Amino acid sequence: MEERKLDAQESLELITRMIRNTRQRLERHSGRPFLIWGYTTVAVSLLNYSLNIAGADPAWSLSWFLIPVLGILLMRLFPEKKSSEPRTEIDRIVSALWLVCSLSLIPIFSLCLFHGWNYRPSLFALITLVMSIGTAATGLIVRSKIYTAAGFLGMAGTAAIAIWDFYLKHLPAPQRIDCYMLNNEILIFAAIFVVMMVIPGHIINYRTRHEKQTPCSRN
Amino acid sequence: MFKELNPLLHSELRLAVMSVLIGVESADFVFLRQQTGATAGNLSVQLDKLAKAGYIDIEKSFRGRMPCTVCRITDAGRDAFEEYVEALQTYIKR
Numbered sequence: 600m601e602e603r604k605l606d607a608q609e610s611l612e613l614i615t616r617m618i619r620n621t622r623q624r625l626e627r628h629s630g631r632p633f634l635i636w637g638y639t640t641v642a643v644s645l646l647n648y649s650l651n652i653a654g655a656d657p658a659w660s661l662s663w664f665l666i667p668v669l670g671i672l673l674m675r676l677f678p679e680k681k682s683s684e685p686r687t688e689i690d691r692i693v694s695a696l697w698l699v700c701s702l703s704l705i706p707i708f709s710l711c712l713f714h715g716w717n718y719r720p721s722l723f724a725l726i727t728l729v730m731s732i733g734t735a736a737t738g739l740i741v742r743s744k745i746y747t748a749a750g751f752l753g754m755a756g757t758a759a760i761a762i763w764d765f766y767l768k769h770l771p772a773p774q775r776i777d778c779y780m781l782n783n784e785i786l787i788f789a790a791i792f793v794v795m796m797v798i799p800g801h802i803i804n805y806r807t808r809h810e811k812q813t814p815c816s817r818n
Numbered sequence: 819m820f821k822e823l824n825p826l827l828h829s830e831l832r833l834a835v836m837s838v839l840i841g842v843e844s845a846d847f848v849f850l851r852q853q854t855g856a857t858a859g860n861l862s863v864q865l866d867k868l869a870k871a872g873y874i875d876i877e878k879s880f881r882g883r884m885p886c887t888v889c890r891i892t893d894a895g896r897d898a899f900e901e902y903v904e905a906l907q908t909y910i911k912r
Contacts, residue, residue, distance in 0.1 A: 610906055617834050618841045
């Protein structure tokens with residue numbers, strides 16, 4: 600490209616072409632955080648499930664706090680590969696969305712500290728609701744059908760947890776909530792994260808790798 | 819009546835750079851070179867001209883041991899670009 604003068608039509612065509620080229624980046628490279636947070640949540644859920652099976656008291660379990668600790672650690676250990684791709688307005692909006700979602704999880708996680716006084720497993724539903732809203736909104740912003748569908752599936756899973764929770768709370772007195780019932784909720788929680796974050800993360804990463812191998816396919 | 823086109827923007831490479839930067843928060847030198855297909859020397863000269871006019875901010879740093887030049891459009895640059903497109907429309911409409 601040289602420093603030559605353009606006519607009006609050429610100028611408009613150039614502007615249109617450049618803007619279109621920079622808008623190509625939508626869902627690419629977004630699989631990594633979904634995989635890190637998805638796998639971390641599933642692993643910690645299964646750890647808690649195992650502890651409960653082994654007879655640990657779930658009411659005062661602090662092991663759930665491993666999710667933010669391990670998640671942040673893994674995000675730092677496996678940072679996004681530096682590339683020359685620009686930071687777009689879409690990147691900024693998605694970052695802001697997840698910042699809000701993460702901040703809203705702080706009071707929810709803090710409530711876990713009070714589980715010992717009054718065990719309220721509906722916190723699982725609150726966490727999956729926040730994460731599924733974040734996932735669905737990300738999908739709609741970056742125009743990714745996978746993330747959008749995963750987010751809405753997560754919301755359906757949230758409803759499943761809420762209904763299960765409602766069922767547990769309204770059991771007649773002789774059928775008191777037992778450990779087995781509460782553990783099932785942990786498994787539903789982990790399954791939601793597999794569907795909502797792990798599987799879509801792998802699909803997006805696969806697509807990104809495939810696109811890199813065939814760069815002309817976008818033209 | 820034709821509006822006068824901003825001579826600083828009415829050049830192929832500088833207009834391409836501004837068109838890229840208008841759609842992103844920031845972009846580095848490598849990306850701008852890829853998008854415009856310009857040589858490093860020519861792009862560098864044109865970026866300096868845009869920076870001197872106050873249309874873009876250039877931030878030079880290091881990414882590891884590699885130098886990294888990041889450019890972002892300023893408010894003045896955004897206004898100038900909008901005026902340029904408005905002026906262009908007067909030519910197209912006739």
